Amino acid sequence: MTTRLEMAAMPPPGRTALTFLTPFLNHNSQGVEYMRIALVGAHGTGKTTLATVLVSELNLRRISVDVTPEIPRIICDRAQDQEYFRRGNNQLLKQLLLLVGQPIYEQSVDRSSVCVCDRAILDHWAYTKHLFLEEMESEDITEILEFLVIKHMSSYDQLFYVPIEFIVQDDGIREGDANFQSAIDDEIRSLLETHALDHRTVSGSIDERLSMVLKEIEI
Numbered sequence: 036m037t038t039r040l041e042m043a044a045m046p047p048p049g050r051t052a053l054t055f056l057t058p059f060l061n062h063n064s065q066g067v068e069y070m071r072i073a074l075v076g077a078h079g080t081g082k083t084t085l086a087t088v089l090v091s092e093l094n095l096r097r098i099s100v101d102v103t104p105e106i107p108r109i110i111c112d113r114a115q116d117q118e119y120f121r122r123g124n125n126q127l128l129k130q131l132l133l134l135v136g137q138p139i140y141e142q143s144v145d146r147s148s149v150c151v152c153d154r155a156i157l158d159h160w161a162y163t164k165h166l167f168l169e170e171m172e173s174e175d176i177t178e179i180l181e182f183l184v185i186k187h188m189s190s191y192d193q194l195f196y197v198p199i200e201f202i203v204q205d206d207g208i209r210e211g212d213a214n215f216q217s218a219i220d221d222e223i224r225s226l227l228e229t230h231a232l233d234h235r236t237v238s239g240s241i242d243e244r245l246s247m248v249l250k251e252i253e254i
Contacts, residue, residue: 069148071141072252073155073191075227075234077219078210079203085195085237085244086153092245093149101144102151106136106159121210127167133159134180138187149252155191157232160184161222185230193252194234196227197244 072089074082086102093100110132111119118124120133137156144150160181163171171177188194199220205211227234235251237244 069150070192070252071150071152071190072193072195072248073152073157074195074197075155075157075223076197077158077161077199077203077216077223079201079216080197080199080220081201081241081244082197083153084241085197085248086151088241088245089151089248092249098149099147100149100151101147103137103140103144103153105153106133106140109140110136122166122215125166127163127170130159130163130167134163134184138190141190152191155194156184156187157226158223161219161226165218165222185232188230188232193248194232195248195251196223196234196236198236198238200238 074086076082083105090100090102107120111117116124119129134156137152137154137159141150141152163180164177168177171180199216203211203213203216210216226232235247237247239247
């Protein structure tokens, strides 16, 4: 049976890509409809691995797909400092670079039928609140920033939450502190619940997670 995404990969004459994917109403810079998928969760939960296998599977099915890179790694590379965002080195102004960078990169990879976002702006906001809430409160900017973050969350057509199921590893950029990872996970789940953000939890092995995502996007 042909799915809507497979139909969109080969649209009939006169129809644009993803015409059949109502209610997915994102449009790229060329005015073509596409689906934006976001993976949210704390560091070390397997989001990048899931994004990689999802992109590979969609490519096998001849569906054009782009993936946003991990914005913290890009900024660390630009700063030539792999510990740029680690606690003790990080500052609020540095952290806000992530809230700016995430939507910029999402917008820059909008030329395919599907855009897979390895992290969403919600993830970066969760870290920002956990690390710098007191400082933001002193400047009276917390509520405004959160409003803008949640506003941007409406740009994702499908939101998948990836819970902690593996032991976190320190890779030089992300920290290996399980308590810190758990605190960020709590913050993300709280934001999802507080703002009633529609999402699906994907758990289990990589194959099980992939299967859950494909089922939700009707592949």
